[in-house]
Amino acid sequence: MAREIAKAYEPQQIEPRWAEFWVKEALFRADASAPGPVFSIVIPPPNVTGSLHIGHMLDHTEIDILTRWHRMRGYNTLYLPGMDHAGISTQRVVVRQLAEQGIDYRKLGREEFERRVWKWKEESGGMILGQMRQIGESCDWSREKFTLSPELSRVVREVFVRLYEEGLIYRATRLVNWCPDCLTVLSDLEVAHEERQGHLWHIKYPIVGTKEFLTVATTRPETMLGDTAVAVHPEDERYKRVVGRKALLPLMNREIPIIADEMVDREFGTGAVKITPAHDPNDFETGKRHKLAEIDVMTDDAHMNANAGAYAGLDRFQARKKIVEDLKAQGLLEKTTGHTSAIGLCERSKTVVEPRISTQWFCKMKPLAEPALAAVERGEIRMVPDNRREEYFNWMRNIRDWTLSRQLWWGHRIPAWYCKENKHVTVAREIPAKCATCGSANLEQDADVLDTWFSSGLWPFSTLGWPENTVDYKKYYPTSLLITGYDILFFWVARMIMMGIHFTGQVPFRAVYLHALVRTGSGEKMSKSKGTGLDPVALNQQYGTDAMRFCLASMAAPGTDIILSDDKLASARNFANKIWNAARFLFVNLDKFEQSGAKLEDLAGPEVRAKAPYAAGGEIPLVDAWLYARLAETVEMMNDALANYRFHEAAQGVYQFFWGDFCDWYIEWVKPELQSADRERATVAWKNLFAAFDAALRLLHPFMPFLTEELWHQLPQQAGARSIALGRFPEAELRWKNADALRDVAQIQEVVTALRAIRAELRVEARKKAGAEFSTTDRGLGDLIRTNKEAVERFAVLSELRMVLNERFDAKSGAVRSTATFDVRVVYSETVDAGAEMTRLKKEIEGLRKAIASKERQLGDETFRSRAPEMIIKGLEATLAQQRIEQEKLRRRLGDLDGGSQAAGT
RNA sequence: AGGCCCGUAGCUCAGUUGGUUAGAGCGCUACCUUGACACGGUAGAGGUCUGGGGUUCGAGUCCCCACGGGCCUACCA
Numbered sequence A: 001m002a003r004e005i006a007k008a009y010e011p012q013q014i015e016p017r018w019a020e021f022w023v024k025e026a027l028f029r030a031d032a033s034a035p036g037p038v039f040s041i042v043i044p045p046p047n048v049t050g051s052l053h054i055g056h057m058l059d060h061t062e063i064d065i066l067t068r069w070h071r072m073r074g075y076n077t078l079y080l081p082g083m084d085h086a087g088i089s090t091q092r093v094v095v096r097q098l099a100e101q102g103i104d105y106r107k108l109g110r111e112e113f114e115r116r117v118w119k120w121k122e123e124s125g126g127m128i129l130g131q132m133r134q135i136g137e138s139c140d141w142s143r144e145k146f147t148l149s150p151e152l153s154r155v156v157r158e159v160f161v162r163l164y165e166e167g168l169i170y171r172a173t174r175l176v177n178w179c180p181d182c183l184t185v186l187s188d189l190e191v192a193h194e195e196r197q198g199h200l201w202h203i204k205y206p207i208v209g210t211k212e213f214l215t216v217a218t219t220r221p222e223t224m225l226g227d228t229a230v231a232v233h234p235e236d237e238r239y240k241r242v243v244g245r246k247a248l249l250p251l252m253n254r255e256i257p258i259i260a261d262e263m264v265d266r267e268f269g270t271g272a273v274k275i276t277p278a279h280d281p282n283d284f285e286t287g288k289r290h291k292l293a294e295i296d297v298m299t300d301d302a303h304m305n306a307n308a309g310a311y312a313g314l315d316r317f318q319a320r321k322k323i324v325e326d327l328k329a330q331g332l333l334e335k336t337t338g339h340t341s342a343i344g345l346c347e348r349s350k351t352v353v354e355p356r357i358s359t360q361w362f363c364k365m366k367p368l369a370e371p372a373l374a375a376v377e378r379g380e381i382r383m384v385p386d387n388r389r390e391e392y393f394n395w396m397r398n399i400r401d402w403t404l405s406r407q408l409w410w411g412h413r414i415p416a417w418y419c420k421e422n423k424h425v426t427v428a429r430e431i432p433a434k435c436a437t438c439g440s441a442n443l444e445q446d447a448d449v450l451d452t453w454f455s456s457g458l459w460p461f462s463t464l465g466w467p468e469n470t471v472d473y474k475k476y477y478p479t480s481l482l483i484t485g486y487d488i489l490f491f492w493v494a495r496m497i498m499m500g501i502h503f504t505g506q507v508p509f510r511a512v513y514l515h516a517l518v519r520t521g522s523g524e525k526m527s528k529s530k531g532t533g534l535d536p537v538a539l540n541q542q543y544g545t546d547a548m549r550f551c552l553a554s555m556a557a558p559g560t561d562i563i564l565s566d567d568k569l570a571s572a573r574n575f576a577n578k579i580w581n582a583a584r585f586l587f588v589n590l591d592k593f594e595q596s597g598a599k600l601e602d603l604a605g606p607e608v609r610a611k612a613p614y615a616a617g618g619e620i621p622l623v624d625a626w627l628y629a630r631l632a633e634t635v636e637m638m639n640d641a642l643a644n645y646r647f648h649e650a651a652q653g654v655y656q657f658f659w660g661d662f663c664d665w666y667i668e669w670v671k672p673e674l675q676s677a678d679r680e681r682a683t684v685a686w687k688n689l690f691a692a693f694d695a696a697l698r699l700l701h702p703f704m705p706f707l708t709e710e711l712w713h714q715l716p717q718q719a720g721a722r723s724i725a726l727g728r729f730p731e732a733e734l735r736w737k738n739a740d741a742l743r744d745v746a747q748i749q750e751v752v753t754a755l756r757a758i759r760a761e762l763r764v765e766a767r768k769k770a771g772a773e774f775s776t777t778d779r780g781l782g783d784l785i786r787t788n789k790e791a792v793e794r795f796a797v798l799s800e801l802r803m804v805l806n807e808r809f810d811a812k813s814g815a816v817r818s819t820a821t822f823d824v825r826v827v828y829s830e831t832v833d834a835g836a837e838m839t840r841l842k843k844e845i846e847g848l849r850k851a852i853a854s855k856e857r858q859l860g861d862e863t864f865r866s867r868a869p870e871m872i873i874k875g876l877e878a879t880l881a882q883q884r885i886e887q888e889k890l891r892r893r894l895g896d897l898d899g900g901s902q903a904a905g906t
Numbered sequence B: 001a002g003g004c005c006c007g008u009a010g011c012u013c014a015g016u017u018g019g020u021u022a023g024a025g026c027g028c029u030a031c032c033u034u035g036a037c038a039c040g041g042u043a044g045a046g047g048u049c050u051g052g053g054g055u056u057c058g059a060g061u062c063c064c065c066a067c068g069g070g071c072c073u074a075c076c077a
Helices: A011-024 A054-072 A087-100 A110-124 A127-134 A150-165 A221-226 A281-290 A306-311 A316-329 A366-377 A388-397 A452-456 A471-476 A486-504 A536-543 A545-555 A566-594 A600-604 A622-643 A647-674 A679-700 A705-712 A739-762 A779-787 A789-795 A834-860 A862-867 A870-905
Strands: A038-042 A076-080 A169-179 A184-186 A191-206 A213-218 A229-232 A246-249 A254-260 A272-275 A333-346 A354-363 A382-384 A416-419 A425-427 A443-445 A482-485 A511-515 A770-776 A798-803 A815-818 A822-827
Touching: A011 A127, A011 A536, A011 A545, A011 A705, A038 A054, A038 A471, A038 A482, A054 A076, A054 A482, A054 A511, A054 A536, A054 A545, A054 A622, A076 A471, A087 A110, A127 A536, A150 A169, A150 A425, A150 A452, A150 A486, A169 A281, A184 A354, A191 A221, A191 A246, A191 A316, A213 A221, A213 A229, A213 A272, A221 A306, A221 A316, A229 A281, A272 A281, A281 A354, A306 A316, A316 A333, A366 A388, A366 A486, A382 A388, A388 A486, A452 A486, A482 A486, A486 A511, A536 A545, A536 A566, A545 A566, A545 A647, A545 A705, A566 A600, A566 A647, A566 A679, A566 A705, A600 A679, A622 A647, A622 A679, A622 A739, A647 A679, A647 A789, A679 A705, A739 A770, A739 A779, A739 A789, A739 A815, A739 A822, A770 A779, A779 A789, A779 A798, A789 A798, A815 A870, A834 A862, A834 A870
Parallel strands: A038 A076, A229 A254, A382 A511, A482 A511, A770 A798
Antiparallel strands: A169 A184, A169 A354, A191 A213, A191 A333, A229 A272, A246 A254, A416 A425, A416 A443, A770 A822, A815 A822
């Protein structure tokens, strides 16, 4: 039966089938009762509003590689998927949608609005989970979680109440970050700072009872309407005499005190500062110290309010413009200078955040931070790359209280009830029937919801069933690892650690791997709004998901950002195609071999593969011994690399093994054997080839799940075996290790390469078989080349390789290459280009001269000899001896050529 | 303002505890459409590791300074 195999790999034909298969068969469902060491990992929950972007692609590729690798090594493996409810983003999306239909969400009322959001969630939310299935992530979909589900909402309430009872959650009136677009308060982390070019307006405030002015400098003139003081430094000689007087606030005609406070920087601006306690964090503190009034001059959507006098109703920026004009008209604007400052923007809406006085719920962080700091310090959580530890420590040490409440409808409603009779607050797990103090049933629940990140912080244990001591919790918590981008170290990682330790008494994960960001070709952070983002779904379609995964993995060196390009993706796609074609080679040739009665089952059955490599004539052929030795090396290297999150090394290692060793040398070497008339030799070659190929597929599987699954199914497998993903990652078998074979084949490769180089130099046509000679003083090498003469002849396209032991080649015909241990010559009618050859020789001799000189200098140095380790000295000496021989040979050769050309010239 | 990271071949990046002629992919040059693969094969050119100083027998690797680039934290109006 002849097999039909496409000439090039077409991932589009293959991927959807396996993606569906993995989900339908529930292949990655974890079994908490199964044996084996545990590997558990929870997804960093993506937004319900989100779709797969390139950052997820990297994150999920790394997670899935490690998950598949552990699973294949016999771990009881759980990869738990899910999403967070993304309070602000989701509400924004649905509000906008309703607005498009002409519906004001506020008019719908809270309950109806929530119903609409759930409907939206069911219909169009969670696109990313579908995409994760498409790209074949090996999640346990039966354990999928959502932060706003009833199950996880209970956990959130439990945690809130406990923290409240412990005195860690409190309600207070503070100056907070307010987003006038999202109409909610934000935590410090949700404010992004951006340097912007602005102005510094110098405004003259008349001093009451004098004809003088006190000039203040401000970047936000609109806030002056809420000024309740002007401050100067107590030791500022310029202003000492005005302290205690009053200034007349322009435009408002309000008398405000001139006070002295040490917070004033005498060097900045005029040294006099307007104080607006209701609109500036610094001024808020100053206001408290001096018991100043707090006048809020804005509405929640950043328009000026009734306190703003004539400016009421204007947008804050229009008001700024108008105020500056009016001041100018009244001659109170002294001057305007350019000023750059970092302004706070809302992460979601990009609106300028307005500091505002507001009553909110807060969480005390210091008591939570201390154990979280200590756990990382003590190494209970390994952080990779470890230079991120400093950032973590720094943030933890300077941590500030967390603003928990949000003025939204979509989220976990704060479990606090206010008594309408006596204002008493009841915080409870369940809806309280009456006020605890006065017994009134007239209660009203707090209207606000909790920050989404509050529930995300509980994710590693809330998803496993805490506070119940469930089977999953017992088995899979603490999780093994968290993989996420370093940009959300504080959002997630830090909070998960704090909450995890506080509530479970254990760290939530034993290690954190913080990966890089994917950047554009020009090195910028990708951004959807700038249109600089790459769409991984489209790229997966174009190049194949396996290629994308391999590409990302091969660039994912810890701590380094990734700049993705078409070139790199194409290179990974080429690799996938190479693997496909190696398989194609196997099966096309197998068709021929099967015609002589061989059966695939006998050559490649699972029990046949298990015993490879096989011997022919009592001995394992050199090239097979070599390949399995390389396989063992590669397995060890990959295991070590993956254990240390060195994805790029593992990827490059398997690339080198498959392409360089397996395709370029091994397949080429055994080609004739596969169709050999010698039945035993052919059978052994096939068995060794298939077993090696199968092992290579398993090595590749964590990186390229689709392609390897497809090809694995074309090999005979054990009855009931459903997927390569449930097979074993190869072990570095002791019997595969073979230092002699590694050395021998390396030597043969060196001889072959030397011969090929000569052919290229002489411009021998590719298929023209040339004669060649080989000479060595090394007996072992001579034997080795003689034994493998046929292979060398084939690799170097020779009619014959003559062994001319201990003979020195002259320059008469052909070209020569020499190493310290051997010389080769290709005999060819065309003569060498003596000029070019001499240039090459001179260059090489010069290189050697430098190398030799530096070694001689070092070895001649007594201090070096007495201090350097023995191994280094021995190594240098050995190399030096080799290089001297080599240099001598090259010099002689140069002399021959030189003499020859002179002779020809005369 | 404080902290962190980076500067190695034309490009993008590796380079484990300082130790023998600094590696890879892409690109480039030459040759090759050979029965797995041109998404391929073979051979090759190309860096002295941003600059300066220091420690050391020995520095791409450790220390200091400068220059260049990036990031994070921070209430300078």
